Amino acid sequence: MELPFKDIRLQSYISMSLFERALVSFGYRNICGIDEAGRGPLAGPVVAAAVILPISHSIIGIRDSKQLSRLKRELLFDQILKHAIASGVGIVDNETIDEINILNATLLAMRQSLSLLSTTPDYLLIDALTLPAIGIPQSGIIDGDNLSITIAAASIVAKVTRDR
Template identity: 60%
Template structure:
């Protein structure tokens, strides 16, 4: 490519059509150009390319657990994570995700470390690239009956069962599933250490957030769209004002319910 015959505007237009992975072919040509404005374009591409290499190195480290299992002969490895163990309302949602070997997903990470907008983008990419995705949802009434830990495990098992192909190995974020006949490893902070678990954390989080956004339309007085059911000041104030909705977890709100009953005030259920 002969950039010397092109104006700066034309060079920028050309570069806009080039993938970052291909920048390495053009950086020397741009930086050796006599025009300072063109040299600056080359420097800018060099920074973008270096950033991409750093991101690829970071993501590659997330494949450590999966690569060991691939080397051991396992072909279908599912990462499992949940969203919604802590909120005062709504379901707990688990996701199981099977990724193709060594796929690169730029920006993938623990869902809690990613902005809402970035999670939505990654949700779409993961959905497109994954070999399989299963989702398990357990409602607030079941959570109250069997407790949140057991409900979380139930959601995870349902997510595994909904995969189109049964996995040969499970990588799970900090949980062990005792009554499922699949080899598994629980990894503390797995959503920051395993790419499959990170992918599952994003699928679970976005799925649950969308559920809570729908509940907001049914119960707008609680502002679920803002806090997704977590115990924010706004949420507690709305509970005190309007009582419990049908999707609140009563087992999480015993102190508030008890206080209201002790005050001989009617509690809205």
């Protein structure tokens, strides 16, 4: 079914907000998206970002950071940080990655990003993973950076931070 909107960005925003809208209907308000950048490269740190966006925000164009130009990521990065209720970034260096492996380094960076939030989330949407033993309800969503607006926002923050 095609939506009756001509603006593809608005269609994308609506379809990428389905998880968040469902959670809001269950009473969740501080929904945090978490994603990482740097799991693929052989060198450099892994960077994870956690972002809580307002339930209704006006940032159009958020999607998976890998689908955006560098300039568009930079512009959205500024908008996301300006409008976010809270955001945090965790960074694990390549020496630590070598010691504990990339999966554990990714989980560590995600935990760090959560610990830096100024507001406690009441639900986590995480790209492909879950964080055990943290006491916050959560869902790991495969391809989450393409399906969730908050995970996509976190992917942009993580990617821009890593690239800088």
